[in-house]
Amino acid sequence: MTRYKPVEAKRLHVQIVEAIVGRIVSGELEPGTFLPSEPEMAMQFGASRAVVREALRVLSEKGLVEIRHGAGTRITEPESWDPLDVDILAARRERGTMVSVLQDLMEARRIFECEVAALAAERAEEDDLQAMQSAVRLMQGTVEDHVAFSHADAVFHRALLQATRNRALIKMGDSMRELLTFSQQTTSSLPGVLKRALRDHVAIFRAVKRGDGAAARTAMRKHLAGTERDVKALLNL
Amino acid sequence: MTRYKPVEAKRLHVQIVEAIVGRIVSGELEPGTFLPSEPEMAMQFGASRAVVREALRVLSEKGLVEIRHGAGTRITEPESWDPLDVDILAARRERGTMVSVLQDLMEARRIFECEVAALAAERAEEDDLQAMQSAVRLMQGTVEDHVAFSHADAVFHRALLQATRNRALIKMGDSMRELLTFSQQTTSSLPGVLKRALRDHVAIFRAVKRGDGAAARTAMRKHLAGTERDVKALLNL
Amino acid sequence: MTRYKPVEAKRLHVQIVEAIVGRIVSGELEPGTFLPSEPEMAMQFGASRAVVREALRVLSEKGLVEIRHGAGTRITEPESWDPLDVDILAARRERGTMVSVLQDLMEARRIFECEVAALAAERAEEDDLQAMQSAVRLMQGTVEDHVAFSHADAVFHRALLQATRNRALIKMGDSMRELLTFSQQTTSSLPGVLKRALRDHVAIFRAVKRGDGAAARTAMRKHLAGTERDVKALLNL
Amino acid sequence: MTRYKPVEAKRLHVQIVEAIVGRIVSGELEPGTFLPSEPEMAMQFGASRAVVREALRVLSEKGLVEIRHGAGTRITEPESWDPLDVDILAARRERGTMVSVLQDLMEARRIFECEVAALAAERAEEDDLQAMQSAVRLMQGTVEDHVAFSHADAVFHRALLQATRNRALIKMGDSMRELLTFSQQTTSSLPGVLKRALRDHVAIFRAVKRGDGAAARTAMRKHLAGTERDVKALLNL
DNA sequence: GTGGTCTAGACCACA
DNA sequence: GTGGTCTAGACCACT
Structure with missing residues (x-):
């Protein structure tokens, strides 16, 4: 199982986004797999669920994950990733x-x-x-x-x-x-x-x-x- | 054969956005005036502050309001409204x-x-x-x-x-x-x-x-x- | 001062109910015919079977359909429709x-x-x-x-x-x-x-x-x- | 000729309702106190949360408990209990x-x-x-x-x-x-x-x-x- | 194969 | 952290 380091400074959700973008783009987190549940991630990152949710929303806007009510948050196939998103571009240099x-x-x-x-x-x-x-x-x-x-x-x-x-x-x-x-x-x-x-x-x-x-x-x-x-x-x- | 359209959960903040977009575009809420405070709006809409904040964020992206930290949320002049936003277009036909x-x-x-x-x-x-x-x-x-x-x-x-x-x-x-x-x-x-x-x-x-x-x-x-x-x-x- | 009406989350099954009530009352779906099976409807509506069942339960309480264990769900004759149900009254004006x-x-x-x-x-x-x-x-x-x-x-x-x-x-x-x-x-x-x-x-x-x-x-x-x-x-x- | 009554699958939530109605009406559970949380009760009754919720919904319809979103479920004062509910009547004879x-x-x-x-x-x-x-x-x-x-x-x-x-x-x-x-x-x-x-x-x-x-x-x-x-x-x- | 019920667990909204 | 809603899928009984 993948573990995350707790984040600390300001703009918490950005740090969470970056951490996850990196893992997805690098292939460490594979398309089709589910992210941990929100409470689980909140615990791992040492942040509140609100922050985690904000991060997930951003990831979803970048097309990296698909949030499904009741089912979980799944990593999408690379073709739905926004190919011009600068965070994604930065991650894969x-x-x-x-x-x-x-x-x-x-x-x-x-x-x-x-x-x-x-x-x-x-x-x-x-x-x-x-x-x-x-x-x-x-x-x-x-x-x-x-x-x-x-x-x-x-x-x-x-x-x-x-x-x-x-x-x-x-x-x-x-x-x-x-x-x-x-x-x-x-x-x-x-x-x-x-x-x-x-x-x-x-x-x-x-x-x-x-x-x-x-x-x-x-x-x-x-x-x-x-x-x-x-x-x-x-x-x- | 009878076919049905997929149903879709309408999230709370969307309803708040629509209500406010309508009032702003119709001129009922005038540019330069302030919206009520977040807790006040939360009470009026019978929703939580988180939902109200989400709605305000969307309004702000549409350029309809300007959120100022510590000061309140003010309705902007029409020239800053996104002229191509479909919600806005729909509101002013x-x-x-x-x-x-x-x-x-x-x-x-x-x-x-x-x-x-x-x-x-x-x-x-x-x-x-x-x-x-x-x-x-x-x-x-x-x-x-x-x-x-x-x-x-x-x-x-x-x-x-x-x-x-x-x-x-x-x-x-x-x-x-x-x-x-x-x-x-x-x-x-x-x-x-x-x-x-x-x-x-x-x-x-x-x-x-x-x-x-x-x-x-x-x-x-x-x-x-x-x-x-x-x-x-x-x-x- | 401007007042807002409380917003309310519209549950998925309500939307399904409305879609079907309309089709039945309008005569588009004829008494005696069967609705699609629950899994089939779940697929068409893009919702889970639980949501579809909730909708069917409501339709059945209104007397619009008859659910028969193991056999299917059939649209009933108009005389069993609840004559005082406001949804039905609203549909046939x-x-x-x-x-x-x-x-x-x-x-x-x-x-x-x-x-x-x-x-x-x-x-x-x-x-x-x-x-x-x-x-x-x-x-x-x-x-x-x-x-x-x-x-x-x-x-x-x-x-x-x-x-x-x-x-x-x-x-x-x-x-x-x-x-x-x-x-x-x-x-x-x-x-x-x-x-x-x-x-x-x-x-x-x-x-x-x-x-x-x-x-x-x-x-x-x-x-x-x-x-x-x-x-x-x-x-x- | 001895006749047998049809057997009937007693739904799980009914059993939970009866257990709780008895305790409330008998005074064992006092008005004003909170019931355990839904996940906690699910564990105690050995059932899923859905079943527990169905039971709570029934209790709430009888006026025995007040469910407050985000806060918990509390036992109400006897004056809000439905005075004509047969379960309650049966419980307090x-x-x-x-x-x-x-x-x-x-x-x-x-x-x-x-x-x-x-x-x-x-x-x-x-x-x-x-x-x-x-x-x-x-x-x-x-x-x-x-x-x-x-x-x-x-x-x-x-x-x-x-x-x-x-x-x-x-x-x-x-x-x-x-x-x-x-x-x-x-x-x-x-x-x-x-x-x-x-x-x-x-x-x-x-x-x-x-x-x-x-x-x-x-x-x-x-x-x-x-x-x-x-x-x-x-x-x- | 249909509906009836239940489970485990997720996201959503609230306090 | 609570309750509110939904998902996915299981097992069962009935036609």
Whole structure:
């Protein structure tokens, strides 16, 4: 039987989540098997049942377990696991997964963000432009700090998205936010990447500012092509 | 043969959420005002505080309230409400909202689903094709029942998405699932819509089956154009 | 201040009961035919056999089905359906049924409640009078809200019953409670009904308070005659 | 010929109910104290929790215990015990209780059954008369066997009730059935009672048969007066 | 094979 | 920790 170490610090349920995610993703806990009952887990983790339940709810949202009233909580098959959940990605840091996830992301961005840029160019209003402007300035000031830079990058893309004024696109774009950030932080540690990215964003911004949709689409496509090269370079190492 | 729909336990917090969403969206509870305290609400609803807290968490995710530690829970301004949340959409069935949301959705689908269809055509494997095939057959059998049909429709699009084998696209597509269903059920009550939709899906399916990405893209574009006409016809009445 | 209604967990078997009652009463499921077996229904409803059995037990108590050990569960002929079951009454909202049920009820009340009022007048003690007093006040405060009023009405009649100190009468009276409420809510939506009912109840209360059995009987008879006129007015429309 | 009573699987929860009713009514378990928890009782009785819960549900319906969610199950004060519950009556065979319950019943019958007899006389149809006729014959054949006789008596009264064709009266009358049987079996052991009762029922039957409501009412009143004398005779001993 | 009953144990909601 | 509800599956008796 598997035993758990008691947790102690704050955000108790997060620690429980991490402990269980790790065991599931590593294969130590096999799909189809049941977790211990809630009271049993509460005892093992030295926490209250409320905390355990909170953790189970999170695991269930990630698709890692299936909670069945009256029957117990069972570990699901890997195909129902959210393939893009960052906790899960973090747990399995295998190269293969990483590579293919980033490739998927790049493909999705090629489809999605070029058109977003075009629409944004056609519809951006003053406040959108200001937001992008600020983001670009922030990037200029952080070309040496890739963590700060990737945040500025995220802000820029969010402003672009917002400028489309299309709530469906915004919702879809937002669902990728977390993963996008992850990707940006991965590639932005490469030398030279940030400066090129900065140039690309300036180009996109200018196209948007003058309302030139076609140019914005092209600039975005160019940016993504560059990013893709970076990703490949990073991963083929 | 008589068939029954599965029953489903309706959890307490969901009922509380619905009650409060209704009052907020209808304007009966005004932005800026505070909800009663958690113990007070627990008493009014005849439920425990845990249940009330769960409901508040959901409301907060929908952007309807802002929970401030130590200060109380306040109703937010309408601009922070999730514009695509189906509960909120259901609560305010005004025409204007509906129209613009469906227009946003159509625009997003034009960008997204044509490429999805093309990728699916290139990558679909046997199980994907079978899933689509089943969905098409289900649609054929339910052209008289628009609720059942729109579920079959949803199954088809999910299978198409799945066939892209791109987890980022799947995630983005899934984030629109609920709204898509909503849209389908709205338009599918129009006469003649279902038969046309069926023909369109058969065309898409055939293109995907023979691996012809360009044809799949075209077929999807045609389908969406038709749907858009239906939406407009429905709303401009 | 905003008030909320208590939420209530809807049990699974209740949903199954409602689904089947509707199909039987509507004639979709014909008398004489068998329901699917318990395991089969459990599968269709996505619930456990225990839940399905609970539902069947309720259906059987309503007289809608006949459960035969080892043979199956069959839908009965309409004459064995409980003619006063509120679920069944709700499912078939035909006029004829409604009329005759309310007529039966009025006849029973004429026999029963006049004597109850007389006995109550002879035996009521301080706490009974207080309960009636409160009910009367509640009625005074709710002449504009017929749902609240009919609840206050029910409280009054229960207090009167209680004042007889006769446990057999109390038991018999209670067996009619649900149907009485149903009747009150039906008639109390007529204009002017509530005010007259209020005056009648005040008269009954005063007679009871001064211990005048004959006057209480007379006042109750007058009240019921008035109610009967209302019922007839409502139904003969 | 010796006959055997059918054997019957005594359900587990009934045995638990009887055990606990006895202890509560005898005062061994005092009002205000808590019963052990459900799992604890399940262990003590060697049954599953489901069976224990079924027993507690019955006890709660009898008013002997108060089940409080999350807090426990407590024994209530005697005033909330159902004064007409046959199990409770059986458990406490004190004279006083018995006397007053039977007096209540007689009073209720005076109010109720005289009018029932009158209505029955006005509305009885062929099948009702046949049912009563059979019951009378059965009584004639069982004047020596007071148990069988009291069952025939019950059948007669049910047929009378049925003849009123009033579903509300039938429902109210049925709610007294159990207690009525109890009363009949108590008095019918007196010598001479059965023969008088037989004569009374023949008189009622004849009045009903010739459709004479007033005579039926009178005959029933006479019968009840006789029964009341028997009850008093029995109890004042 | 159907319904009747029971078990063991789970999650859900409450104090 | 309590009671409330549900699950899964067993054994039995009846048709």
